[in-house]
Amino acid sequence: MIGPVPGVAVALGALLVLAAYYRFRADSPPTSYADGGIVTPKIGLTTTEKPSGLLRWLTTVDHKDIGLLYILFGTAAALWGATDGMMMRTELLVADTTVWNVETYNAVFTTHGLTMLFFFVTPVFTGIANYMLPLLLDADDLSFPRINAIAFWLLPPSLLMVRGGLITDVVGTVVGLLPLEIAALTALEPVAMGWTMYTPLSVEMTNPQIDVTLLGLHLSGIATTMAAINFIVTIFTERPDDLGWDELDIFSWNMLVTSGIILLAFPLLGSTIILLLLDRNFGTAFFAIEGGGPMLWQHLFWFFGHPEVYILVLPAFGLISFMLPKFCGRRLFGFRFIVYSTIAIGVMSFGVWAHHMFATGMDPRLRASFMAVSLAIAIPSAIKEFNWIATMWNGRLRLTAPLICVIGAMSTFVVGGITGVFLAAVPVDLVLHDTHYVVGHFHLIVVGIIPLAMFAASYYWFPILTGRMYNRRLARVQATLLVVGAFVTFVPLLVLGYLGMPRRYGVYPAEFVPLNQVASIGAFILGVSLVLWLVNMIQSARVGTIVDDADVWNLKETDQFTREWQWFEKRLAERRSERPDPDEEP
Amino acid sequence: MGRARRGAIVAAVLIPAVLATVPATALASSATDQLISRLNRQLLYIAVPIAVLVEAILIYTIWRFRDNDDPKPTRENRQLEITWTVATALVLLFVGTASFHVLADPAVSTISDSPHGEPEPGEVPEDAVEVNVTAEQWAFTADYPNEGVTTNETMVLPANRTVYMYVTSEDVIHSVHVPDLGLKQDAVPGETNLVRTELSETGEYRLYCAELCGAGHPEMLSSIRVVDESEYDAWLDDQRSGSDGSTSNESTASNES
Numbered sequence: 001m002i003g004p005v006p007g008v009a010v011a012l013g014a015l016l017v018l019a020a021y022y023r024f025r026a027d028s029p030p031t032s033y034a035d036g037g038i039v040t041p042k043i044g045l046t047t048t049e050k051p052s053g054l055l056r057w058l059t060t061v062d063h064k065d066i067g068l069l070y071i072l073f074g075t076a077a078a079l080w081g082a083t084d085g086m087m088m089r090t091e092l093l094v095a096d097t098t099v100w101n102v103e104t105y106n107a108v109f110t111t112h113g114l115t116m117l118f119f120f121v122t123p124v125f126t127g128i129a130n131y132m133l134p135l136l137l138d139a140d141d142l143s144f145p146r147i148n149a150i151a152f153w154l155l156p157p158s159l160l161m162v163r164g165g166l167i168t169d170v171v172g173t174v175v176g177l178l179p180l181e182i183a184a185l186t187a188l189e190p191v192a193m194g195w196t197m198y199t200p201l202s203v204e205m206t207n208p209q210i211d212v213t214l215l216g217l218h219l220s221g222i223a224t225t226m227a228a229i230n231f232i233v234t235i236f237t238e239r240p241d242d243l244g245w246d247e248l249d250i251f252s253w254n255m256l257v258t259s260g261i262i263l264l265a266f267p268l269l270g271s272t273i274i275l276l277l278l279d280r281n282f283g284t285a286f287f288a289i290e291g292g293g294p295m296l297w298q299h300l301f302w303f304f305g306h307p308e309v310y311i312l313v314l315p316a317f318g319l320i321s322f323m324l325p326k327f328c329g330r331r332l333f334g335f336r337f338i339v340y341s342t343i344a345i346g347v348m349s350f351g352v353w354a355h356h357m358f359a360t361g362m363d364p365r366l367r368a369s370f371m372a373v374s375l376a377i378a379i380p381s382a383i384k385e386f387n388w389i390a391t392m393w394n395g396r397l398r399l400t401a402p403l404i405c406v407i408g409a410m411s412t413f414v415v416g417g418i419t420g421v422f423l424a425a426v427p428v429d430l431v432l433h434d435t436h437y438v439v440g441h442f443h444l445i446v447v448g449i450i451p452l453a454m455f456a457a458s459y460y461w462f463p464i465l466t467g468r469m470y471n472r473r474l475a476r477v478q479a480t481l482l483v484v485g486a487f488v489t490f491v492p493l494l495v496l497g498y499l500g501m502p503r504r505y506g507v508y509p510a511e512f513v514p515l516n517q518v519a520s521i522g523a524f525i526l527g528v529s530l531v532l533w534l535v536n537m538i539q540s541a542r543v544g545t546i547v548d549d550a551d552v553w554n555l556k557e558t559d560q561f562t563r564e565w566q567w568f569e570k571r572l573a574e575r576r577s578e579r580p581d582p583d584e585e586p
Numbered sequence: 587m588g589r590a591r592r593g594a595i596v597a598a599v600l601i602p603a604v605l606a607t608v609p610a611t612a613l614a615s616s617a618t619d620q621l622i623s624r625l626n627r628q629l630l631y632i633a634v635p636i637a638v639l640v641e642a643i644l645i646y647t648i649w650r651f652r653d654n655d656d657p658k659p660t661r662e663n664r665q666l667e668i669t670w671t672v673a674t675a676l677v678l679l680f681v682g683t684a685s686f687h688v689l690a691d692p693a694v695s696t697i698s699d700s701p702h703g704e705p706e707p708g709e710v711p712e713d714a715v716e717v718n719v720t721a722e723q724w725a726f727t728a729d730y731p732n733e734g735v736t737t738n739e740t741m742v743l744p745a746n747r748t749v750y751m752y753v754t755s756e757d758v759i760h761s762v763h764v765p766d767l768g769l770k771q772d773a774v775p776g777e778t779n780l781v782r783t784e785l786s787e788t789g790e791y792r793l794y795c796a797e798l799c800g801a802g803h804p805e806m807l808s809s810i811r812v813v814d815e816s817e818y819d820a821w822l823d824d825q826r827s828g829s830d831g832s833t834s835n836e837s838t839a840s841n842e843s
């Protein structure tokens with residue numbers, strides 16, 4: 001039994017298996033590779049020149065295949081994380097612990113946070129960029145197709161390592177009903193230290209699963225950094241000569257800045273995690289009271305953690321800026337300003353970290369300077385909203401599902417952004433910090449903007465990804481529901497925060513029940529919306545109307561038929577000539 | 587469809603407006619709360635109109651230019667962009683200065699370099715109440731060094747006197763969170779942080795732990811009872827006479843209210 005074996009050993013074992021796997025892969029003959037990076041890939045609509053079936057997906061180095069894998073993986077993580085969200089909102093329907101006990105609640109918000117941040121948002125954006133960047137840049141593939149594949153394949157094991165405890169816990173509970181004792185299953189409890197992993201709590205918790213989780217996070221950080229390097233090199237080197245920086249599309253710009261932030265922030269997280277592992281397992285004193293002190297953890301963590309916030313949201317801003325003009329029939333207003341503001345955000349994001357620590361007893365002069373930078377970073381963010389509205393002004397708005405998503409994101413951004421300014425104001429933050437106000441504020445962004453941008457992209461590019469069209473009416477209902485759900489769920493949390501309800505409370509005083517119930521109803525609306533999206537995607541990918549005309553969105557009319565659609569048009573033409581008897585014609 | 591959406595957006599605009607009433611109804615209960623609530627109100631007076639305005643413009647834009655027959659190509663407008671950049675900067679400058687003034691007040695910013703037991707000479711006023719608040723998994727202990735009183739039940743404090751709380755922790759990080767008094771200070775092991783305020787309203791205020799500290803975190807609740815001077819003295823006497831143990835339960839009764 002592995003009961004007494006420390007979690008590190010388990011995790012190291014997992015790493016070794018992985019290493020062996022890649023070693024083996026590297027030795028296998030090149031014929032087992034797909035075509036990516038060697039010849040022009042032919043996938044998506046055909047499967048020629050690639051191994052078929054499962055093998056193709058396991059061995060592919062084609063950016064489009066990997067993009068799809070990323071998107072599928074990220075979606076699966078999102079569903080898992082959303083299940084956690086629903087579990088928590090169910091628990092919070094009542095003030096006591098009728099549904100789940102406090103320890104389970106603590107575990108669920110921890111894995112929810114980690115899953116959503118590291119395995120949902122960034123992988124999905126990486127997937128979209130994987131698929132679209134080379135098309136938008138007119139490149140054959142990303143610069144390093146094999147690194148691309150490795151970066152992806154590191155993610156599933158990291159997710160399992162991070163979430164292992166919960167699986168064994170559930171299995172353990174089920175098995176526990178039987179008259180069996182399995183030590184291995186009970187040794188690894190779900191991690192419950194919060195996604196911020198504050199020391200000394202995270203050092204003192206004995207649960208060995210924490211070590212496995214930390215190694216999983218480290219691994220996912222490596223994967224994320226590899227993908228970021230790939231994007232940076234690709235954007236710098238794979239552009240054709242006639243595609244200057246001023247012509248680079250706004251989504252690529254945002255991915256470039258995001259990748260730059262990742263490159264600077266994630267290695268720090270990796271090192272910090274190693275320090276924590278050493279403190280936990282080898283008695284070092286990096287974060288011990290008599291050593292570096294608990295504040296050191298917070299500084300290191302948030303030096304990564306705040307840039308991480310922009311790593312999450314900048315690709316969403318990029319997608320919004322990219323798609324909005326297409327449905328307004330005119331160019332993006334103030335392209336230059338938007339690019340500058342994105343770069344400004346990227347730089348400033350490294351100078352605001354301590355605003356997560358205003359309540360720790362930091363020197364007031366230090367607090368004042370972090371307040372100043374935190375307020376300053378609101379300027380480039382606000383400008384984006386104004387630029388978007390100016391893009392819509394005088395245009396011709398077509399209220400398709402993608403545009404509803406985009407406008408919905410703009411409307412939640414107003415509330416999500418302004419509530420952030422309150423948190424930057426130190427005195428106000430002192431009362432609101434660590435209450436549900438904060439949860440409401442950042443969920444208005446992480447639910448109100450990020451998934452909406454992704455949904456918009458999933459509708460906008462659905463024809464390219466699948467060759468079919470989605471159900472438009474269902475999509476409009478889904479987008480509307482999501483916006484409504486986001487407000488109903490997270491605005492009550494702002495009020496709860498003002499009333500003083502702390503976050504991470506699985507049980508809470510009875511006077512907060514009504515607002516919590518409203519929020520939970522909102523969460524179930526969000527859940528319904530998510531299911532509708534899923535049904536629409538799956539059903540439409542299977543039986544949606546086949547797209548014959550690449551100009552799905554009438555972009556030629558307004559001269560916005562960008563490269564990825566031109567590529568799609570070419571593909572359609574090729575397919576038509578390849579298959580003279582089109583069995584799938586209606 | 588569009589109408590449903592618009593309805594949603596209107597609701598979204600109205601809800602923050604409702605927010606504005608929340609802190610306004612609370613009477614100032616402490617010097618800290620008074621300062622912070624006033625700042626918060628000032629910010630809301632700017633933020634709510636701006637939020638409503640931007641959302642209204644957004645809705646109007648959708649309504650006005652939806653399926654517009656006469657679209658015009660985008661024309662760059664440097665002037666407009668500079669204007670709104672400067673306008674945003676000015677608003678944030680106001681937020682910054684207003685916050686800075688509140689931040690600089692001793693009732694909000696307390697410097698931690700007067701470690702407990704050795705306050706700077708002359709720093710702590712004669713009639714101030716000093717309390718050592720120690721958090722541990724999962725309870726708060728209040729020790730009144732000058733009175734020889736220690737309790738891990740409701741902390742009783744007199745109104746209208748300066749209170750010095752020295753906050754620390756025995757194990758992991760906790761946080762002293764008394765929202766209705768506008769107080770929050772993390773309790774960090776190995777560090778002592780000072781909270782200084784003056785309480786003005788008598789009453790009972792809930793004290794929460796606001797930093798995740800393990801399985802007992804959401805149940806790490808206590809309270810602070812603010813009383814007038816004579817009641818405070820009576821309470822101290824009471825505590826002293828019963829300090830050998832048995833009667834410390836007395837204050838529990840009011841704790842559960």
Ligand code: HEM
Pocket residue numbers: 081082085086088089109110112113114116117120121194195196439443446447450489503504505506523526
């Ligand atoms: C499906 C909709 C979602 C619902 C209903 C939901 C709900 C919740 C709830 C109830 C909490 C715990 C609040 C507390 O007691 O402290 C929470 C925490 C959190 N959520 Fe979500 N959430 C959702 C989506 C997301 C998404 C998409 C992200 C990120 C992209 C996210 C990131 C987080 C993070 C980082 C935390 C903090 C975890 C911690 O305190 O350690 N959530 N969420």
Ligand SMILES: [Cu+2]
Pocket residue numbers: 721722723724759760761795796797798799803806
């Ligand atoms: Cu605590």
Ligand SMILES: [Cu+2]
Pocket residue numbers: 760761795796797798799800802803804806
């Ligand atoms: Cu706590």
